[in-house]
Amino acid sequence: xxxxxxxxxxxxxxxxxxxxxxxxxxxxxxxxxxxxxxxxxxxxxxxxxxxxxxxxxxxxxxxxxxxxxxxxxxxxxxxxxxxxxxxxxxxxxxxxxxxxxxxxxxxxxxxxxxxxxxxxxxxxxxxxxxxxxxxxxxxxxxxxxxxxxxxxxxxxxxxxxxxxxxxxxxxxxxxxxxxxxxxxxxxxxxxxxxxxxxxxxxxxxxxxxxxxxxxxxxxxxxxxxxxxxxxxxxxxxxxxxxxxxxxxxxxxxxxxxxxxxxxxxxxxxxxxxxxxxxxxxxxxxxxxxxxxxxxxxxxxxxxxxxxxxxxxxxxxxxxxxxxxxxxxxxxxxxxxxxxxxxxxxxxxxxxxxxxxxxxxxxxxxxxxxxxxxxxxxxxxxxxx
Amino acid sequence: xxxxxxxxxxxxxxxxxxxxxxxxxxxxxxxxxxxxxxxxxxxxxxxxxxxxxxxxxxxxxxxxxxxxxxxxxxxxxxxxxxxxxxxxxxxxxxxxxxxxxxxxxxxxxxxxxxxxxxxxxxxxxxxxxxxxxxxxxxxxxxxxxxxxxxxxxxxxxxxxxxxxxxxxxxxxxxxxxxxxxxxxxxxxxxxxxxxxxxxxxxxxxxxxxxxxxxxxxxxxxxxxxxxxxxxxxxxxxxxxxxxxxxxxxxxxxxxxxxxxxxxxxxxxxxxxxxxxxxxxxxxxxxxxxxxxxxxxxxxxxxxxxxxxxxxxxxxxxxxxxxxxxxxxxxxxxxxxxxxxxxxxxxxxxxxxxxxxxxxxxxxxxxxxxxxxxxxxxxxxxxxx
Numbered sequence: 001x002x003x004x005x006x007x008x009x010x011x012x013x014x015x016x017x018x019x020x021x022x023x024x025x026x027x028x029x030x031x032x033x034x035x036x037x038x039x040x041x042x043x044x045x046x047x048x049x050x051x052x053x054x055x056x057x058x059x060x061x062x063x064x065x066x067x068x069x070x071x072x073x074x075x076x077x078x079x080x081x082x083x084x085x086x087x088x089x090x091x092x093x094x095x096x097x098x099x100x101x102x103x104x105x106x107x108x109x110x111x112x113x114x115x116x117x118x119x120x121x122x123x124x125x126x127x128x129x130x131x132x133x134x135x136x137x138x139x140x141x142x143x144x145x146x147x148x149x150x151x152x153x154x155x156x157x158x159x160x161x162x163x164x165x166x167x168x169x170x171x172x173x174x175x176x177x178x179x180x181x182x183x184x185x186x187x188x189x190x191x192x193x194x195x196x197x198x199x200x201x202x203x204x205x206x207x208x209x210x211x212x213x214x215x216x217x218x219x220x221x222x223x224x225x226x227x228x229x230x231x232x233x234x235x236x237x238x239x240x241x242x243x244x245x246x247x248x249x250x251x252x253x254x255x256x257x258x259x260x261x262x263x264x265x266x267x268x269x270x271x272x273x274x275x276x277x278x279x280x281x282x283x284x285x286x287x288x289x290x291x292x293x294x295x296x297x298x299x300x301x302x303x304x305x306x307x308x309x310x311x312x313x314x315x316x317x318x319x320x321x322x323x324x325x326x327x328x329x330x331x332x333x334x335x336x337x338x339x340x341x342x343x344x345x346x347x348x349x350x351x352x353x354x355x356x357x358x359x360x361x362x363x364x365x366x367x368x369x370x371x372x373x374x375x376x377x378x379x380x381x382x383x384x
Numbered sequence: 385x386x387x388x389x390x391x392x393x394x395x396x397x398x399x400x401x402x403x404x405x406x407x408x409x410x411x412x413x414x415x416x417x418x419x420x421x422x423x424x425x426x427x428x429x430x431x432x433x434x435x436x437x438x439x440x441x442x443x444x445x446x447x448x449x450x451x452x453x454x455x456x457x458x459x460x461x462x463x464x465x466x467x468x469x470x471x472x473x474x475x476x477x478x479x480x481x482x483x484x485x486x487x488x489x490x491x492x493x494x495x496x497x498x499x500x501x502x503x504x505x506x507x508x509x510x511x512x513x514x515x516x517x518x519x520x521x522x523x524x525x526x527x528x529x530x531x532x533x534x535x536x537x538x539x540x541x542x543x544x545x546x547x548x549x550x551x552x553x554x555x556x557x558x559x560x561x562x563x564x565x566x567x568x569x570x571x572x573x574x575x576x577x578x579x580x581x582x583x584x585x586x587x588x589x590x591x592x593x594x595x596x597x598x599x600x601x602x603x604x605x606x607x608x609x610x611x612x613x614x615x616x617x618x619x620x621x622x623x624x625x626x627x628x629x630x631x632x633x634x635x636x637x638x639x640x641x642x643x644x645x646x647x648x649x650x651x652x653x654x655x656x657x658x659x660x661x662x663x664x665x666x667x668x669x670x671x672x673x674x675x676x677x678x679x680x681x682x683x684x685x686x687x688x689x690x691x692x693x694x695x696x697x698x699x700x701x702x703x704x705x706x707x708x709x710x711x712x713x714x715x716x717x718x719x720x721x722x723x724x725x726x727x728x729x730x731x732x733x734x735x736x737x738x739x740x741x742x743x744x745x746x747x748x749x750x751x752x753x754x755x756x757x758x759x760x761x762x763x764x765x766x767x768x
Contacts, residue, residue, distance in 0.1 A: 048482040098432035102486040108501055109616050112492050135613040140528035229519040232493050
């Protein structure tokens with residue numbers, strides 16, 4: 001078979017030059033190249049371009065974001081950029097070639113955030129290692145569909161089950177993890193690196209083995225774009241409604257819990273349930289945890305779009321939640337987040353009613369880098 | 385919450401112009417646009433470009449592939465191309481901007497084939513509908529890890545379970561579906577549209593509900609690039625070995641069957657097992673089905689890299705397979721495939737030993753368009 005394999009491989013390479021498929025075509029340059037000193041070199045072969053820049057979220061040593069840094073053209077028409085030494089992180093970037101923002105054709109690792117696609121790379125050594133696939137036991141990730149009588153439709157959901165779940169007889173706790181506006185049931189897996197974070201924290205003994213259930217929080221959408229009937233529509237911040245919602249996502253959340261608790265071997269008690277989300281999903285977590293009676297022992301609000309504290313019903317629900325008690329109410333926000341003041345105001349009200357919470361303030365703003373950090377810090381505090 | 389949502393959405397849009405994340409940035413043009421007459425219009429805003437072409441697998445009405453068709457620049461600097469009326473199909477394309485091959489920045493549907501990324505779109509109405517997500521019951525898709533004692537490692541696998549599997553008590557048949565050189569356990573899902581094809585054929589009553597198990601056929605690789613330890617290496621036709629294989633993939637295949645049959649509610653008999661693959665995976669299916677004793681009632685070779693019929697052991701194994709009997713041995717190949725003659729030679733030998741097979745010859749060559757067609761035709765013949 002070896003000879004035949006080489007024949008096939010050679011023929012496939014030959015095909016790449018043909019009109020038929022992109023199969024096997026090779027990148028002309030190496031990009032990204034992670035250097036030994038933890039800088040990154042990016043390259044693009046574009047002999048005819050007049051100007052090529054990098055748009056990325058790399059940090060200069062003093063923490064200033066670098067946007068639209070010019071690349072330098074070498075004699076062969078390859079444009080190159082080498083970053084400063086970077087902190088261990090997951091970074092993203094595009095190239096901008098004569099004004100057109102593109103993905104790096106040499107880097108197959110492409111992530112989508114709402115309607116934007118960009119490349120990613122990881123600088124290891126510290127935090128980046130938590131976001132990397134390491135040689136540890138891996139959980140399973142299932143994309144499946146649950147019935148939502150409240151929203152009168154089937155809806156898609158992503159379920160992470162930790163390594164060992166299939167062979168165990170134990171009941172597992174569940175973290176419900178909710179995305180923000182413009183996101184969907186894919187976002188926490190792709191942008192949030194949830195399975196890598198959980199695999200690594202569990203393998204290190206830092207987090208308890210748990211299920212993570214990643215829902216679609218757009219009540220008018222049954223699934224991520226491309227995964228719902230109605231064609232491969234381009235995504236938008238409004239969640240691409242493909243059905244007219246019969247209720248709010250929060251009102252339908254009991255359907256999610258019911259699905260999980262009747263299909264998975266999980267702890268069906270408050271002590272085995274956590275809910276957390278970012279931005280709109282932080283608002284969802286806030287609303288669901290205060291309106292579902294005594295259901296969650298752990299709540300995480302990440303850069304949350306929460307509040308509405310001029311409303312007496314909201315106030316009363318928070319007081320009831322306080323009186324019922326819980327183990328952890330964790331609020332995290334970046335100090336440049338546009339929701340920062342809103343979160344401070346919410347906590348001021350909580351202080352006034354002696355609602356116990358833990359506040360984690362970070363730098364930066366409303367970005368996935370923060371939300372990955374928050375998940376990495378929140379998960380280890382759960383179910384202990 | 386509505387007011388707050390709008391606030392969040394507006395703020396996120398504002399962020400898109402900032403340095404922080406690509407979150408929420410909107411495409412400048414609509415592309416692709418499927419027109420009412422089933423042509424497609426593609427657009428790229430590139431005011432400074434000198435030449436923009438489309439590289440795609442669109443068919444002109446007479447079936448000639450169109451490659452590197454020039455786009456036309458309008459006064460606003462938007463380049464546009466409208467195809468001829470297209471047959472119902474899944475198509476792929478890139479733009480080539482002044483010599484740089486890129487993905488369409490307005491189209492988030494991006495597929496990877498080995499090291500190439502390109503955009504896809506679907507023209508519905510006929511075959512394209514089988515590859516689309518429709519309003520039918522959907523199966524679940526799980527990425528999980530199985531133990532391979534033969535290869536001395538854990539390995540990643542994709543498992544499709546049909547709609548209704550979770551709630552049923554029935555035992556289901558299993559199709560093992562293998563990729564080609566340069567592919568991995570993702571390929572049949574992304575390029576092959578397996579879950580859409582199975583969802584639709586099952587919903588139409590054309591295929592029996594079955595599991596589809598999509599393995600990683602590169603013995604030296606534990607998982608697709610980016611899903612295995614060792615970093616986000618760029619893929620290659622050689623399967624990016626990250627372990628030194630202790631055996632061939634074919635030799636290890638018993639580990640896959642054992643995993644499936646001890647973890648899923650499946651029929652553990654020959655009549656409930658099918659194996660099929662494309663190119664290298666067709667070779668694997670050929671080798672596995674003739675060397676595993678009386679294990680498969682259904683075999684599919686799609687553009688298979690099979691043969692080796694000058695070898696007496698291979699001849700004897702085929703004769704044994706013939707004598708054991710099976711329900712279907714289906715060979716499909718395109719008449720411009722570089723393995724076409726090889727498949728003809730193999731069938732000539734099979735004729736000489738009265739090895740019963742069904743031959744399906746198609747047009748075109750060694751391309752995913754054919755493999756999707758073959759799967760769509762093969763699946764309905766199984767387990768009946």
